[in-house]
Amino acid sequence: MMDLDLQEKRFGDVAVLGPIRFSLERGETLAIEGRSGIGKTTLLRIIAGLDRTFAGRVSRADRPAIVFQEPTLLPWRTALQNITLVTGASPARAGAALAEVGLAGLEDRFPAQLSLGQQRRLAIARAFSAEPDLLLLDEPFVSLDPALAEDMLRLTERLLRDHPVAAILVTHSTDEARRLATRRAVLEGRPARLRPLTG
Structure with a gap:
């Protein structure tokens, strides 16, 4: 690898x-x-x-996928879009990844509407969504x-x-x-x- x-x-x-x-x-x-x-x-x-x-x-x-010290999210995009736009994952795959990290129901939130812990979870979900x-x-x-x-x-x-x-x-x-x-x-x-x- x-x-x-x-x-x-x-x-x-x-x-x-x-x-x-x-x-x-x-x-x-x-x-x-x-x-x-x-x-x-x-x-x-x-x-x-x-x-x-x-x-x-x-x-x-x-x-490869990388999770940085800071979440490095797109502030003008929703949680779901932060995954689909960056990784090319389907909305269904991105939604499943958000659910896997405990962010189900927050798909339409923007990064500024998420806590730091939720932002970190989103960054990890994005990384794994890239398979x-x-x-x-x-x-x-x-x-x-x-x-x-x-x-x-x-x-x-x-x-x-x-x-x-x-x-x-x-x-x-x-x-x-x-x-x-x-x-x-x-x-x-x-x-x-x-x-x-x-x-």
Whole structure:
């Protein structure tokens, strides 16, 4: 589903990543931990194809989906349209995805009419509506209060179980990594490299 052979990523004269090599198969979730500013989001952007200015190679599935730290919704479109317009999913498929994340009955609400937790649920519903081969999660639970974060964790656990994909979770939280991932690694050093974690 995904194979990464990153030799180096630079910002100007500064090498920030590399070398980093790993593969990921369907049904596996790799959690990448590390301190702020180490390069986790940069690595995710390279894998997603949003950053092409690096030395190396990325081979990934044809249908990636990404859930960003912020929901990145279309504010002038309804919840249903935020799925159908972005993913091409049918209204029926989009409605089923909204119901699956607990947003049934809110199809005609605009993002500003949804709570932050509901916006995060919509972003996750949109990602799974795309029927991705590769799912990228960039700190999707950041800035949530503990109760809401726990609710979102349980939802994501269920979705990953019910819709097995190759997934990469970027997180600061060891607890999130242990709960969601089948494999864990930490990004560390400068330039940053990936070190496998156990336990």
